[in-house]
Amino acid sequence: MAAADTIWRIFLQASAARLDETSLMRDVGVLRPKETGHYGSKPGFRCMHELIMHDGICRRLDxxxxxxxEEFAVSEPSWEDIEAMARTLAHNYIAAPQCDMQYENGLLLNKYMLVYExxxxAMNSGDIGRVETCLVTWIPMFKATGKHKYANTMTDFLCKVHFVYPAGLKRAVHYHIMINPTGRKGKFRGVDWCVELNNxxxxxxxxxxxxNHTVLRIIMESPLIQIYRNLHTMFQNDFLHTQQTTRHAExxxxxxxxxLCRQMKKHSPNEIVKGRGSYYSIPDVLAKGQELMEKSNIDNEDRGQEAAVRGGKDERPSVDDVAVELVW
Structure with a gap:
């Protein structure tokens, strides 16, 4: 949820960021024409998640x-073709500064959408190692967009898991970051979702x-929560209410x-038009966040040296140490 909100802060929060023909808000006008106001005023996670996924598909097709x-599927690309297309995307459509501000904004949008996806x-698949590797990239982005609590908490968590906890505790925490309540493929969820549901x-x-809403009442009822849920499930099954839910098909x-692809073809967000300006220059929040964290690390090192002079110890690991640990 924090990652989706970060994308919103980068590309939709500023009013000027919505004015270009190649902006994300113009894509919202095509994909969700009746919800542009909603997307302009901080939408929820599900809306942003679907927008990122759908717009990302169209931008890569462009x-x-x-x-x-359908046209892409008819071409029946081989795995080698897909790998070649992925390399082309990474080399040409993610980071290549040019004299076209809208094109550069589009490169950053492609980059952050791919990181989000x-x-x-990784989270849906339960790939814990990959999730941790992705978080190393997201932490600076959280930092740069004002989500300091997320950045600090994730940094502290990763450092403790990799450098502080003993082997047994590290393994236990590792294998409980993601859980799969339904047991179905691609349905892993963050453990906090189930904790919040239980709450x-x-x-x-x-x-x-x-x-009656007292701490004593909550403590007294808490051992019976699973029994209550089982009873509700039994009634739903007996009265054939299992299909009466608010979840709809995609x-x-x-x-x-x-x-949207026709609109992109018309306005060429992924083609260089020399001299094309923009109402708003999207900041490179990843670079900005890394700069902020480097500054913070320097300050911590200075404090560590002062502590060493006083006879204390300061060996706190950083996100860079976690990245090295994950890579090697």
């Missing part, structure tokens, strides 16, 4: 000069009402993708 997913895929049942639904976006 990079590869395809007009639809990698994190999302909902414990404190809100079964925690009493009015004057929307068919093929027509909207075609419209």
């Amino acid at each position: 990079c590869w000069r395809w007009t639809s997913l 990698e994190l999302s895929y 909902l049942f414990t404190k809100v639904i079964n925690g009493g009402k009015g004057s 929307a068919d976006m093929s027509k909207m993708f075609q419209v």
Whole structure:
């Protein structure tokens, strides 16, 4: 959720960032024409997640000069072709400064969307090592967009897991970062989601009402939470209410993708138009965040030297140490 909000802060929060024909907000106008106001006023996680996924698909199709997913599928690319296309995307459409501000903004959008999708895929797949590797990239981005608590907490967590906890505790924490309540492929979730769900049942639904909503009542009811949930499930199954949910099937976006691809072809967000200006220059928050963290590390080193002079110890690891640990 924090990663999706970071994308919103970078590309949608500033009013000037929404004015270019190649901006993310113009894509919102095609994909979600009735919800532009909602996206301009800090939407929730699900809305941003779907926007990033859908817009990312269309932008990569535009990079590869395809007009639809169907056309791409008909070409029946081999795995070698897909790898070659991925290398082309990484070399030409992520980081290549040119004299075209809208093109440069588009490069950053491609870059951060790919980083987001990698994190999302790793989390859904339960690939814990890959999640940690992705977080090393996201921590500076959190720092640069004002999410200091996220950045500091994640840094502290990764450093403790890799350099402080004993082997047994490290393994236990590692294998409980992600859980899969349903047991289905691609359905891993962060453990905090289940913790918050349990808190909902414990404190809100079964925690009493009015004057009965006390700590003593919550403690007394907490051992029975699973029994209550089992009873609810049994009633739902007996009365055939299992299908009466608010979850809908994924929307068919093929027509909207075609419209958006035509718009991108018209305005050329992934082609260099020399001299093309922009109402807003998207900041490189990754570089900015790394600069802020380097400055913080220097300050910590200075304090560590002062502590060493006084006879103390200061051997606190940093995100860079975690990155080296993960790579090697």
